[in-house]
Amino acid sequence: MLFGSDDTVHSPDLGATLTGRIPGATRTVVDGVGGALLWARADLVISCALGS
Structure with a gap:
């Protein structure tokens, strides 16, 4: 699961x-990203979804 550190x-x-x-x-909490x-960070989301 991915979450942005600035997502309130x-x-x-x-x-x-x-x-x-x-x-x-x-x-995984991604620094400097909100909701x-x-x-x-589409690259990170897609990479995690594909298991890469």
Whole structure:
């Protein structure tokens, strides 16, 4: 799971609770990005989605 460090809307704890509820899930917090993570870092999102 990817979360932007500056995102103050989607997940107050930047996905910590959600990640803890999904077995095997990992969480990555991307510095300097807010709620528009897909648009700001499309390369990273696509790479993670493809498992690269």
